[in-house]
Structures are given as C-alpha cells and as structure tokens.
Amino acid sequence: GIQVEQSPPDLILQEGANSTLRCNFSDSVNNLQWFHQNPWGQLINLFYIPSGTKQNGRLSATTVATERYSLLYISSSQTTDSGVYFCAVGKGGSEKLVFGKGTKLTVNP
Amino acid sequence: EAEVAQSPRYKITEKSQAVAFWCDPISGHATLYWYRQILGQGPELLVQFQDESVVDDSQLPKDRFSAERLKGVDSTLKIQPAELGDSAMYLCASSRLGGAAQYFGPGTRLTVL
Numbered sequence: 001g002i003q004v005e006q007s008p009p010d011l012i013l014q015e016g017a018n019s020t021l022r023c024n025f026s027d028s029v030n031n032l033q034w035f036h037q038n039p040w041g042q043l044i045n046l047f048y049i050p051s052g053t054k055q056n057g058r059l060s061a062t063t064v065a066t067e068r069y070s071l072l073y074i075s076s077s078q079t080t081d082s083g084v085y086f087c088a089v090g091k092g093g094s095e096k097l098v099f100g101k102g103t104k105l106t107v108n109p
Numbered sequence: 110e111a112e113v114a115q116s117p118r119y120k121i122t123e124k125s126q127a128v129a130f131w132c133d134p135i136s137g138h139a140t141l142y143w144y145r146q147i148l149g150q151g152p153e154l155l156v157q158f159q160d161e162s163v164v165d166d167s168q169l170p171k172d173r174f175s176a177e178r179l180k181g182v183d184s185t186l187k188i189q190p191a192e193l194g195d196s197a198m199y200l201c202a203s204s205r206l207g208g209a210a211q212y213f214g215p216g217t218r219l220t221v222l
Contacts, residue, residue: 031209035213041216088151088152093209095207097142097211099152100151
C-alpha cells in the first residue's frame, strides 16, 4: 500500500514565526488532504489538494503530484495553531485514505 | 455549517462489556467512514460505507467489531466484547462520494479498564 512520511515529527516555534511541514508519499494519488487535530482530538479539514496550490488566510498548501510531495505553510504562527498536523492520501474512488504519523506543532507565546 | 455528529464523546467500560458508537454524517454525504486512532498515531480506516453498502472492511476485526448503516444515513459501530487494546479514539467521517474531501466528527474516546 501507499506509504506516507511526514516531517519534521516535532516542531516548536515562537509566536509570529513561519513554518513549512512536508508530506512525502510513495505512489500516485488522486486525493490528498491536510488536517489539523486540535487538543480535543477533532480533525479539522484544512485543504483538499491532490495537486496545485491553495491558500486560506495564514495557511497555504502546495502539492507536486509528479514528485510525490506536498507542503503546508503556516505564516505568522499563533498559539492556537498548536496541535498535530496530518497529511492523508488516497488513490481516489473507493480507495481509503492513508494517514501519515503527523507533525506535532507547539507555538509558544 | 453542517457537521458530522458523534456520540458519546467519551466512554469508559470494563473489558468483556459491549459498547456502541453512533455517527450522523453531513446531510447528502453518501460515503461514511469509521476510523480508529491510537495515541501518537494517525487514524486507520476500520470500515467504509457507500450508502448502506460496505465498500471496505478489510481492517475491521470482525470477530468482535460490527458496523451497520441500515438506511444509508446514520451508522453504528459496535464492539463486543471490548478488550484492553481497544482503548483509542474512534472517529467518524463523511464525504459526498468516495475519493472526495472527508469531514470528521469530534470522535468518541474509549477507555477499556
């Protein structure tokens, strides 16, 4: 099956700093999503981005499908950005999403 | 904004007891997923429904777990009997179709004593 690797596993920032999270995957995909898991455990959908670039406020994401990676950018980080960020990929259709192990982000005031 | 509903939010049970979790997907979403997330790991799919039909239950421990979505809307996941290793977060998600963006509910945190 598809392998998903996320880096770095842990990231500690000061409020206001920028960061880049990376997701590498081992096969072609038709579905790629980025999620933020808040301290209460809920997964918040950030981006559905099997290819191309999207932006939503301070967050943006780029997927280069031909090179099998995706990047999540967080600018001007805030303490509320803390949590675990997951990348999940799938081959589309009825194929399941496979999650990476996540990047744990801590933003200190 | 429409959301996926799950209940209960927390469940504590003793091993060998039966437990059940409920999920109501976003209205109009044909595909429903149950995931299990162990602490420190990413979610893993247990079962996927397309309307009332099971599409993928390859990772569902069928000797003790069962799932149904009788009318193609809400769904129930059951564990009988519960074991210590079942302690985890159980997440439900839905999407318009398989392969489309998935939206998650708040989850049920299960503790088996």
